Amino acid sequence: MRYWLFKSEPSTWSWADQLAKGAAGEEWDGVRNYQARNFMREMAVGDRGFFYHSQKAREIVGIVEVCAAAHPDSTTDDDRWDCVDIRAVEPLPHPVTLDTIKSDPALSDMVLVKNSRLSVQPVSEAEWRHICGLGGL
DNA sequence: GCCAACGTTGGC
């Protein structure tokens, strides 16, 4: 299994919105960046991801699971853009903030730190375990 | 609200 991080502006699509979709999940649509799209194409059903709130909140708030492999993004006719579906698994008891991540030497190589603009990104297994620990899981 | 970083577009 691989691990990922999905970034969203809470004013556009929040963890609460994701939770409300329940087990059915929802398309992670609207991505118009090749790197992010390519990562989604690499995802397999069952892969886990962090749900990160960008902008004002700037923290990892929950765990999601990929529940459909990459398929055409229904929000565009442009066949360049694919997306996966994800569903909420559980919230982090203690959200892990960007400040915490940036000040933790174990997480200094995270894509979130090095390329803050990439909206879908891989997370290493070590990073995953470390953040789950910080988050109270 | 500002601005740096970065990706994309399009003219040449």
Add this chain to the structure above:
DNA sequence: GCCAACGTTGGC
């Protein structure tokens, strides 16, 4: 194929 111009993202 290069690169300047432009648009967008997201931290601060």
